[in-house]
Amino acid sequence: MMIRWHGGESKGFDPLSLPRCAKCGMSVKSAVGISTNGKRSAFSGVMRCGSIWACPVCSGIIRTARADEVSKMVERNASGALVFGTLTVRHHAGMPLQMLLDAVMAGWQKMVTGSPWKRMRQRYGVQGYVRATEVTYSRGNGWHPHIHFIMPLDAPLSGEEAQALRTWLIDRWRSMVMRVAKKYGDWDIRPDDAHGIDLQVKHDYKACEKAAEYITKWQADKGMAELGMEIARGDVKGGRAAGSINPFQLLDEGMLGLSDSQRDALWHEYYAATMRRRCITWSRGLRERYEVEEVEDEDLVTAEDKPEELVEYVAPRRVYERLRKTAPALLADVLEAAERCDWAFVDSVLHGVHLTDAQQDMLADGEAHMFDFLPKRE
Ligand SMILES: [Zn+2]
Incomplete structure (x- = not known):
C-alpha cells in the first residue's frame, strides 16, 4: 500500500516527512528476519506504525487483539x-x-x-x-x-x-x-x-x-x-x-x-x-x-515483532527494502511460503539464509545478530 502525503509527489520520497503509517514495515536493522508457526508468519526487525485507523497491517493486528480482550470479558461475565x-x-x-x-x-x-x-x-x-x-x-x-x-x-x-x-x-x-x-x-x-x-x-x-x-x-x-x-x-x-x-x-x-x-x-x-x-x-x-490488562496499540504491534517462534530465516535489508518499495505483494507471498516452509521460494525472492537450529538458538539467546549470518558483501 502506498499512502501519499499532501503534495508528496513533488517533494519526492522523504521518509521523515511521510505520515507515520507510510513507514510501516520499513526495516530498522541491517537484516530482516522471518519466523513462522506454520499458520502465521511475520517479519521481524521491521518498524510497525501502530495506527489502528490508517494502517491496514497494524489495524488487523490491533483489532484482533482488541476482539480477544472483549471476548475475555464476555466469557468471564x-x-x-x-x-x-x-x-x-x-x-x-x-x-x-x-x-x-x-x-x-x-x-x-x-x-x-x-x-x-x-x-x-x-x-x-x-x-x-x-x-x-x-x-x-x-x-x-x-x-x-x-x-x-x-x-x-x-x-x-x-x-x-x-x-x-x-x-x-x-x-x-x-x-x-x-x-x-x-x-x-x-x-x-x-x-x-x-x-x-x-x-x-x-x-x-x-x-x-x-x-x-x-x-x-x-x-x-x-x-x-x-x-x-x-x-x-x-x-x-x-x-x-x-x-x-x-x-x-x-x-x-x-x-x-x-x-x-x-x-x-x-x-x-x-x-x-x-x-x-x-x-x-x-x-x-x-x-x-475482568482482569483484562490495558495494553497500548503500539505495544500490541511491537509484541507482534517479537514472535514466540524463533527467527528461521534472515534476509539482507537492501533486498527487503527494494521489494517493499517496488513489489510489496511479493513480500506477502514470501510470508505465505514461509508458512508452508517453502524456503526455496523465500530464497528465490529474498536471497538470504535459512538458519540452522543452532543459529536460531543463538539469535534467541542474544548471542548473535541477524546480520551475522548473512554473507559479507565485498
Ligand atoms: Zn502499520
Whole structure:
C-alpha cells in the first residue's frame, strides 16, 4: 500500500516527512528476519506504525487483539447478559467527516456522564461499557461514522426491563445529539427512527461472543458482500453505488467507481479526521473488574515483532527494502511460503539464509545478530 502525503509527489520520497503509517514495515536493522508457526508468519526487525485507523497491517493486528480482550470479558461475565448496539447520527453525502466524528464522539461522551447515566446503571445493573468507533463510506450517503458498544450486565433483564432500557438509551442518545447538533446548525445530524440507533439485549453466550467480534472488527465482509451484489447489478458503473466500504478500500483502484483524485481526497480527509482519536475504549474500572490488562496499540504491534517462534530465516535489508518499495505483494507471498516452509521460494525472492537450529538458538539467546549470518558483501 502506498499512502501519499499532501503534495508528496513533488517533494519526492522523504521518509521523515511521510505520515507515520507510510513507514510501516520499513526495516530498522541491517537484516530482516522471518519466523513462522506454520499458520502465521511475520517479519521481524521491521518498524510497525501502530495506527489502528490508517494502517491496514497494524489495524488487523490491533483489532484482533482488541476482539480477544472483549471476548475475555464476555466469557468471564457470570450472568451471560449484555446489551450491545450501534449509535450514529443522520448523515448525507458532502458532510465533513471531521464534524460527524466530533458529533458522534461528543454525543457519546455526554451520554455516559452525569447522574442520569449513573442512575440508569444502578437500575439495570450495567457494569460499564466498551465502545468502538467505526467509519464507513458510501457514494450515496457519504461518511458514516458510528459507535458500537457492549455493556455487560449483572443479571439478565426481563422483557419489560429490556424494553425500558432500550427506550431510555434511545431517548438519551437522541437528546445528547440534539445538544451537540446546535453547534452544527446548518447540518442536520439529529438521529431519527431510520437513522441512528440499533440496540439488542442478549442473554445467550453465543450471541455475546459474536458481539465481541462485531464491535471491534471492521465490518469489511459485510461491506464487500453488499458491494459484490451491487457490482453484479451494475449499479457501480452507473455511478449510483449505495454500497458501503471501509476506509482501507478507498485505497483500491476503481473502488465504487471513484476517480483516483476522488479516492485520494477522501483518504486524506479520513486520515486527518481520525488522527489521534481513540478508537476503542473501556469505561473506568471495567478492565480491572475482568482482569483484562490495558495494553497500548503500539505495544500490541511491537509484541507482534517479537514472535514466540524463533527467527528461521534472515534476509539482507537492501533486498527487503527494494521489494517493499517496488513489489510489496511479493513480500506477502514470501510470508505465505514461509508458512508452508517453502524456503526455496523465500530464497528465490529474498536471497538470504535459512538458519540452522543452532543459529536460531543463538539469535534467541542474544548471542548473535541477524546480520551475522548473512554473507559479507565485498
Ligand atoms: Zn502499520
